[in-house]
Amino acid sequence: MKNYKKKKKESFFSKFVNFILTIIVACAIGSQVCTAANNNLRIAQVSDAHFSSFEENTSYKFLKKSGELLDDVIFQINTSGPYDFIIFTGDLINKPKVSELEKFIEHSKNLIYPWYAIDGNHDISIDGPLTKSRFLSTLANVNENMNQKNIYYAFTPKKGFRVICLDSIIDYKLTSNGEISNEQFLWLREELDKHAKDVIVLCTHVPIIEPYSSPNHQMENEYEVRKLLKTHKMPLIVLQGHYHAVKVKQDENMLVISCPSLVTYPNAFRVINIHSNKKRTLVDVYLKETNLKDIQSRSKLRLFGSERLYGDETDRNATFELKNNGE
Numbered sequence: 001m002k003n004y005k006k007k008k009k010e011s012f013f014s015k016f017v018n019f020i021l022t023i024i025v026a027c028a029i030g031s032q033v034c035t036a037a038n039n040n041l042r043i044a045q046v047s048d049a050h051f052s053s054f055e056e057n058t059s060y061k062f063l064k065k066s067g068e069l070l071d072d073v074i075f076q077i078n079t080s081g082p083y084d085f086i087i088f089t090g091d092l093i094n095k096p097k098v099s100e101l102e103k104f105i106e107h108s109k110n111l112i113y114p115w116y117a118i119d120g121n122h123d124i125s126i127d128g129p130l131t132k133s134r135f136l137s138t139l140a141n142v143n144e145n146m147n148q149k150n151i152y153y154a155f156t157p158k159k160g161f162r163v164i165c166l167d168s169i170i171d172y173k174l175t176s177n178g179e180i181s182n183e184q185f186l187w188l189r190e191e192l193d194k195h196a197k198d199v200i201v202l203c204t205h206v207p208i209i210e211p212y213s214s215p216n217h218q219m220e221n222e223y224e225v226r227k228l229l230k231t232h233k234m235p236l237i238v239l240q241g242h243y244h245a246v247k248v249k250q251d252e253n254m255l256v257i258s259c260p261s262l263v264t265y266p267n268a269f270r271v272i273n274i275h276s277n278k279k280r281t282l283v284d285v286y287l288k289e290t291n292l293k294d295i296q297s298r299s300k301l302r303l304f305g306s307e308r309l310y311g312d313e314t315d316r317n318a319t320f321e322l323k324n325n326g327e
Contacts, residue, residue: 039160039275039276039277040273040274040275041084041157041158041161041199041201041272041273041274041276042082042083042084042271042272042273042274043083043084043085043086043087043201043239043270043271043272043273043274044077044083044085044086044087044113044269044270044271044272045086045087045089045203045239045257045259045269045270045271045272046073046086046087046088046089046259046262046269046270047088047089047090047091047205047240047241047242047259047260047261047262047269047270048089048090048091048120048241048242048244048259048260048261048262048263048264049066049069049070049073049088049091049092049093049104049261049262049263050063050066050091050093050094050122050261050262050263051066051067051070051092051093051094051100051103051104051107052064052066052093052094052095052100053067053100053103055094055095057302059302060264060302060303061094061261061263061264061302062263062264062267062295062298062299062302063094063263065263065292065295066094066262066263067107068292068295069262069263069267069290069292069295070104070107070108070262071107071110072290072291072292073262073269073288073290074107074108074110074111075291076269076288076291077111077113077269078110078111078112078113080271080288081112081113082113083113084113084114084157084158085113085114085115085116085145085157085163086111086113086114086115086116087115087116087117087118087163087165087203087239088108088115088116088117088118089118089120089203089204089205089239089240089241089259090117090118090119090120090121090122090123090168090169090204090205090206090241090242091120091121091122091123091205091241091242091261092104092117092120092122092123093122093123094122094263095122096122096123096124096125096128096130097125097128097129097130098129098130098134098138101123101130101135101138101139102138105138105139105142105143108143109142109143114145115143115145116145116146116155116163116165116203117139117146118151118152118165118166118167118168118203118204118205119132119135119151119167119169119205120169120205120241120242121169121170121175121176121178121205121206121242123135123169124169124171126171126172126173126174131171132151132167132169132171133151135151136148136150136151150167150187151167152165152166152167152184152187153165154191156198160198160199160276161198161199161200161201161274161276162191162195162198162199162200162201163200163201163202163203164188164191164200164201164202164203165203165204166180166184166188166202166203166204166205167180167181167184168180168204168205168206168219169205169206170220175216176216176217176242177206177216177217177218177219177220178204178205178206178217178218178219178220178242179206179219179220179221180219180221180224180225185221185224185225185228188225188228189228192228192229192231192232196232196233196234197234198234199234199235199236199237199274199276199281200232200234200235200236200237201237201239201274202229202236202237202238202239203238203239203240204238204239204240205240205241205242206218206219206240206242207219207222207240207241207242207243207256207258208222208225208226208229208238208240208256209222209226209238209249209251209256210243211243211245211246211247211249211258212243212245212247212308214243217242217243229254230251230252230254232253233253233325234253234281234324234325235253235254235255235276235281235283235322235323235324236253236254236255237254237255237257237272237274237283237322238254238255238256238257239257239259239270239272240256240257240258240259241258241259241261243258244260244261244264244309245258245260245308245309245311246258246259246260246266246268246287246309246310246311246315246316247311247315248285248311248314248315248318248320250320250322252323253322253323253324254322255283255320255322257270257272257285260287260309262290263299264299264303264309265296265299265300265302265303265306265309265310266287266289266290266296266299266300266306266309266310267289267290267292267295267296267299268287268288268289268290269287269288270285270286270287270288271285271286271288272284272285272286273286276324277324278324279323279324280321280322280323280324281321281322281323281324282319282320282321282322283319283320283321283322284318284319285316285317285318285319285320286316286317287315287316287317
């Protein structure tokens with residue numbers, strides 16, 4: 001009987017020690033997982049939705065199905081999370097009408113993750129009511145993330161990351177080209193200086209680096225902007241639209257990701273996963289095509305040279321390594 005009790009005590013003590021060790025190990029693993037999660041930023045980029053509630057299809061834009069395509073993307077995002085945020089990189093609507101933007105918002109309100117937007121050339125009217133300030137205030141009415149002082153703005157989704165959203169749209173003349181104003185340029189420089197130790201995610205409609213040459217869609221002060229961005233020694237990831245193209249270009253520690261349009265083949269959006277540590281930043285880039293395959297097939301038939309917009313496999317799905325501190 002005594003031996004039995006002794007063995008029982010030893011067994012209890014052993015179990016107790018194992019329990020404590022298990023808790024310690026679990027906490028350690030949990031801490032590592034949390035740390036890893038904090039070093040990760042997962043983004044969905046949707047560009048050139050060109051939402052329209054009344055227009056017919058054009059020679060290359062499937063406008064009549066723009067609402068269905070947008071709803072499909074929202075469904076895909078909501079069922080494949082979590083995401084830290086979603087960014088619409090311009091041309092939310094096809095015609096710069098307040099009523100169209102409000103209808104677009106009715107769709108985007110169904111997103112279950114935080115979302116932000118920047119303006120595209122189709123979003124802003126030169127002599128109509130949808131000015132830049134009206135664009136911003138209309139979004140801010142339903143989305144507190146868009147309650148910004150200026151149409152260009154920045155935010156910190158997680159420690160170690162800074163997201164900078166640019167206004168690249170010219171609204172004083174009729175053009176599809178873009179620019180970064182002098183006032184915004186100085187603000188951008190200050191942002192880069194203040195966040196010199198952060199990984200930067202820069203969002204713009206008009207590209208910093210063109211996916212292909214187009215003199216009627218380029219940024220007019222592209223050289224000056226790119227020169228400024230190159231002064232940032234930490235990794236800088238650019239998310240851009242406007243060209244409806246699937247393309248990724250790397251320039252040392254700057255990675256430029258071009259996003260396709262929802263209404264033009266391949267009718268897709270981007271998922272970007274960024275993992276950063278002390279030495280390097282890995283960027284996983286994915287292309288997520290619409291589930292509406294009939295629309296995608298018909299959309300492809302409207303294009304000559306669809307291969308250029310679809311890109312190579314490394315433009316669609318690939319991992320890129322960027323050195324921290326410019327090493």
